Amino acid sequence: MKAESNLKNVLTLNNFAVTAECGPPKGADPGAIQKKGNILKGYVDSVNVTDNQTGVVRLSSMAACTILKQEGLDPVLQMVTRDRNRIALQSDVLGASSLGIRNILCLSGDHQSFGNQRQAKGVFDIDSIQLIQAVRRMRDEGLIIGGEALSEPPQLFIGAVANPFADPFDYRVVRLGKKVAAGAEFIQTQCVYNLKRFKEWMRQVRERGLDKKVYILGGVTPLKSARMAEYMSTQVAGMDVPDDIISRMKGVDPKDQRREGIAIAVETIMALKYMEGVHGVHIMAIEWEDVVPQIVEEAGLYPRPETPEE
Amino acid sequence: MITAERKPMAEIKAMLAPYRKILVVGCGTCVAECASGGEKEVGLLASALRMDAQMEGRTIEVQEMTIDRQCVYEFIDKLTEVADRYDVILSLGCGAGVQAVAEVFPKMFIVPALNTTFIGETKEPGLWVENCRACGDCKLGYFAGICPVTRCAKGLFNGPCGGSKNGVCEVDPDSPCAWQLIVERLDSAGRNDLLEAIYPPADWSRQQGKGPRKIVREDQRSES
Amino acid sequence: MDQKTAGLNITIFFCQQLDIDQDKNRRTLEKELGSQIRFFPLPCSGRIDPLHLLRALESGADMVYLIACPEGACRYREGNLRARKRVGYAQKLIEEIGLEGARIELITGTAATPATIDTIARELLMRDATVGISPVRSKG
Numbered sequence: 001m002k003a004e005s006n007l008k009n010v011l012t013l014n015n016f017a018v019t020a021e022c023g024p025p026k027g028a029d030p031g032a033i034q035k036k037g038n039i040l041k042g043y044v045d046s047v048n049v050t051d052n053q054t055g056v057v058r059l060s061s062m063a064a065c066t067i068l069k070q071e072g073l074d075p076v077l078q079m080v081t082r083d084r085n086r087i088a089l090q091s092d093v094l095g096a097s098s099l100g101i102r103n104i105l106c107l108s109g110d111h112q113s114f115g116n117q118r119q120a121k122g123v124f125d126i127d128s129i130q131l132i133q134a135v136r137r138m139r140d141e142g143l144i145i146g147g148e149a150l151s152e153p154p155q156l157f158i159g160a161v162a163n164p165f166a167d168p169f170d171y172r173v174v175r176l177g178k179k180v181a182a183g184a185e186f187i188q189t190q191c192v193y194n195l196k197r198f199k200e201w202m203r204q205v206r207e208r209g210l211d212k213k214v215y216i217l218g219g220v221t222p223l224k225s226a227r228m229a230e231y232m233s234t235q236v237a238g239m240d241v242p243d244d245i246i247s248r249m250k251g252v253d254p255k256d257q258r259r260e261g262i263a264i265a266v267e268t269i270m271a272l273k274y275m276e277g278v279h280g281v282h283i284m285a286i287e288w289e290d291v292v293p294q295i296v297e298e299a300g301l302y303p304r305p306e307t308p309e310e
Numbered sequence: 311m312i313t314a315e316r317k318p319m320a321e322i323k324a325m326l327a328p329y330r331k332i333l334v335v336g337c338g339t340c341v342a343e344c345a346s347g348g349e350k351e352v353g354l355l356a357s358a359l360r361m362d363a364q365m366e367g368r369t370i371e372v373q374e375m376t377i378d379r380q381c382v383y384e385f386i387d388k389l390t391e392v393a394d395r396y397d398v399i400l401s402l403g404c405g406a407g408v409q410a411v412a413e414v415f416p417k418m419f420i421v422p423a424l425n426t427t428f429i430g431e432t433k434e435p436g437l438w439v440e441n442c443r444a445c446g447d448c449k450l451g452y453f454a455g456i457c458p459v460t461r462c463a464k465g466l467f468n469g470p471c472g473g474s475k476n477g478v479c480e481v482d483p484d485s486p487c488a489w490q491l492i493v494e495r496l497d498s499a500g501r502n503d504l505l506e507a508i509y510p511p512a513d514w515s516r517q518q519g520k521g522p523r524k525i526v527r528e529d530q531r532s533e534s
Numbered sequence: 535m536d537q538k539t540a541g542l543n544i545t546i547f548f549c550q551q552l553d554i555d556q557d558k559n560r561r562t563l564e565k566e567l568g569s570q571i572r573f574f575p576l577p578c579s580g581r582i583d584p585l586h587l588l589r590a591l592e593s594g595a596d597m598v599y600l601i602a603c604p605e606g607a608c609r610y611r612e613g614n615l616r617a618r619k620r621v622g623y624a625q626k627l628i629e630e631i632g633l634e635g636a637r638i639e640l641i642t643g644t645a646a647t648p649a650t651i652d653t654i655a656r657e658l659l660m661r662d663a664t665v666g667i668s669p670v671r672s673k674g
Contacts, residue, residue, distance in 0.1 A: 237480030
């Protein structure tokens with residue numbers, strides 16, 4: 001028996017899933033990953049490891065996932081199409097599976113011009129949807145792009161991302177439909193601050209019956225400060241932080257702003273939990289992973305369900 | 311057209327340093343349209359080079375010539391009678407022009423004055439924008455006449471990334487999001503089929519398969 | 535005349551619309567100064583090309599003026615505005631070879647006191663010189 005994805009097990013048993021994001025260090029230190037993993041262990045079902053997020057060079061997602069796996073966590077390998085062509089991507093898909101990694105999240109990746117290697121050549125040989133399709137076909141049919149057969153197919157639970165807050169709004173659900181048709185089995189969304197817009201997007205998702213075909217995990221990022229709220233609202237494209245969230249953060253004494261950020265995150269999780277068609281939450285506490293246990297507990301999502309494999 | 315921009319004077323000067331007799335050659339086609347390598351630009355550069363040499367007390371001889379096309383032999387041939395009187399050719403052609411001239415005059419040293427930038431259109435006077443990457447497999451029919459390979463910063467084939475906001479690209483707020491335009495145009499053309507279709511991985515071998523690409527048309531070839 | 539810019543070669547490009555009798559009006563000055571002054575009438579200052587300005591400097595001018603109509607008074611609406619950009623471009627070009635950008639100057643006429651081309655030119659000659667003899671000429 002091959003070990004299954006814990007995330008897949010949690011979701012297929014109709015539990016409300018909790019995943020968290022873990023950013024690898026800008027160095028070769030395995031301790032940093034182990035430390036973050038141990039903070040999250042037991043509080044989340046799976047841990048995503050970002051792939052050179054925002055185009056900044058970090059310890060590789062594959063290596064960090066392997067370390068987390070050794071620590072007894074269920075890692076989600078994030079894989080962007082920005083840095084590798086289809087040869088390298090497919091090779092890494094096989095490599096990940098061989099190392100016991102059981103989840104993959106397919107993304108196009110932030111543009112290299114945002115990072116610390118701005119003169120790098122952006123690869124973008126294939127896009128995120130084409131990657132989803134390729135991984136699905138490798139797993140289900142044992143075939144790589146072009147149709148050659150694999151000696152052993154990879155075992156991976158396949159995920160993708162969705163941003164309900166980017167434009168053109170009405171196309172967002174169409175694009176989600178394309179990702180599902182390409183083979184995505186779970187979706188992690190951009191951070192939800194604008195619940196009104198998220199609800200409208202979910203209405204469109206249900207209208208198309210997509211919530212029956214894919215597990216949707218709403219993204220949640222606790223705000224550390226009013227300044228962070230303003231920065232995300234104005235400086236980060238595709239991020240929608242409404243004015244009422246910003247003024248709520250501003251209305252609190254700076255030393256209590258972290259507390260307020262946690263409260264907003266917990267409220268958002270509760271709202272997502274009772275929203276039809278939402279199957280879980282994905283907590284992205286940027287360089288603040290140690291707050292995740294508290295949020296999970298306050299949201300009433302602790303302890304996490306035991307699944308057959310764990 | 312092929313667009314280009316003039317290199318900084320210091321770079322051109324450094325490349326020309328060993329030479330005294332300079333033949334400055336412009337091209338009357340693409341680079342003339344984008345005001346970087348036509349007759350006027352040849353005049354400006356030649357004048358600047360002469361003044362610069364004069365100020366530094368160097369004697370140089372600069373001849374200006376602009377041919378209709380630097381990438382076609384019959385036009386390059388117009389340089390044949392004069393070329394050997396010079397030590398160097400300073401070409402204001404695009405990369406194709408520079409190389410074609412170099413090939414016709416194997417004994418001449420040739421130096422580029424321009425940085426060839428992209429295939430684009432003249433959007434308005436003084437504004438040129440890139441809109442083709444010469445991928446060798448035109449997909450415009452599927453994308454309502456807007457090229458995602460060129461005009462989407464990530465070259466995405468299956469819809470806008472999460473950085474499309476208010477119609478602009480997060481990578482460059484001065485550029486429209488190509489996918490916003492594609493979605494709008496496909497929508498108004500009633501092509502929902504194309505909006506929902508998954509576009510397969512591109513065949514990049516048509517762009518960079520086995521090194522430099524060639525087009526052979528037997529009906530156009532000479533007998534010998 | 536009492537020329538402050540004595541010894542300098544001056545080239546003046548100007549818009550003909552400024553002075554209908556420019557042909558006649560500049561003759562006295564041309565005789566007086568000989569090769570030290572050169573006039574080039576243009577149908578509109580917008581017709582100036584950076585190449586004209588560079589060629590003038592190359593053929594020995596120490597100072598090149600372009601005289602345009604006042605802003606808002608161009609017969610062709612924006613010729614004088616375009617002239618400003620062309621002058622800016624030419625200035626950048628000569629600065630790249632180490633020649634002062636100030637050797638090229640745009641002079642915008644005033645609508646209030648329409649003047650003849652020779653009076654404008656004499657005013658320019660009476661100004662304090664901002665540049666000396668051009669290194670293109672002195673070292674050439």
